[in-house]
């Protein structure tokens with residue numbers, strides 16, 4: 288099987304000089320120790336597939352599918368290679384030929400059949416108490432995402448309470464944004480089209496989301512006519528209107544940078560501005576562009592749970608002493624860090640904001 292090099296970025300593959308600098312950073316390699324599970328190894332695998340000198344067997348699939356697409360290798364590659372982009376491209380090439388893991392197959396079937404990552408047939412807006420106030424036309428919609436819709440409905444409701452004051456509405460029948468499909472090599476065009484149709488019908492100008500994966504996908508895969516804002520950006524622009532300043536909470540928290548908000552999109556300061564208005568912030572050992580991945584992204588949590596949780600446990604070692612909460616702004620990071628042992632100590636930025644507002648009204 289020879290992968291179609293025309294559809295791969297040949298120059299990017301050849302730019303890799305195999306220096307191995309990326310080995311130090313790759314969170315998957317740090318846990319597995321296999322050369323094929325580090326950035327350089329993955330690029331060698333991709334090059335060999337493209338040249339036709341390697342068959343796409345299960346070891347190849349494991350090599351390509353254990354990348355969380357965290358992007359720390361991109362930031363630290365002296366040759367300017369973008370490994371997660373190559374990995375996603377290779378996954379696409381293989382999936383197009385029907386070569387995929389059982390987990391990829393299951394995940395894609397689930398999303399295509401149900402419109403969400405959980406195969407949940409229940410009401411996506413079950414968390415919404417009063418639908419009568421939903422406007423059919425709006426400048427902005429809150430894009431909730433699968434995770435907050437079905438697993439963290441209280442965070443969805445709190446986000447909505449903050450956003451609706453500004454005239455933000457909701458899509459009548461939101462579908463998965465497509466992120467898990469794009470990350471794992473599938474074409475999520477149908478989902479993009481359906482969400483876009485609703486956005487156009489509502490006449491929106493922009494989208495606000497509290498999920499790092501949705502944010503990256505909405506920004507990269509949806510029409511550039513829609514502006515995309517993350518909730519940390521939105522909140523940091525409205526600190527005084529929301530009455531957040533004044534350090535309402537006498538607590539200290541740390542902040543975990545989700546890869547797809549931080550490294551992939553440069554959103555580092557906005558969540559910190561919101562936190563510092565509310566309480567004290569103590570940084571994690573590795574933060575901002577050096578932040579370690581939670582291990583959940585790129586389909587790794589779904590396909591390689593043990594490896595994913597090992598990465599999350601490693602990330603928890605970066606938490607400084609004496610903090611009350613680990614705050615983040617991605618439900619997938621929350622899920623993985625909680626499952627790795629941090630439990631209820633990990634909260635969404637919106638949950639912190641809700642605590643501060645409740646304290647003020649006491």
Ligand code: SF4
Pocket residue numbers: 302303304305306307308309310326327330363364365366367368370
């Ligand atoms: S991807 Fe970059 S850092 Fe890694 S081996 Fe290739 S050139 Fe070196």
Ligand code: SF4
Pocket residue numbers: 312313314315316325326329353354355356357358359360361370371
């Ligand atoms: S994106 Fe992250 S997990 Fe993937 S190869 Fe690079 S450092 Fe490793």
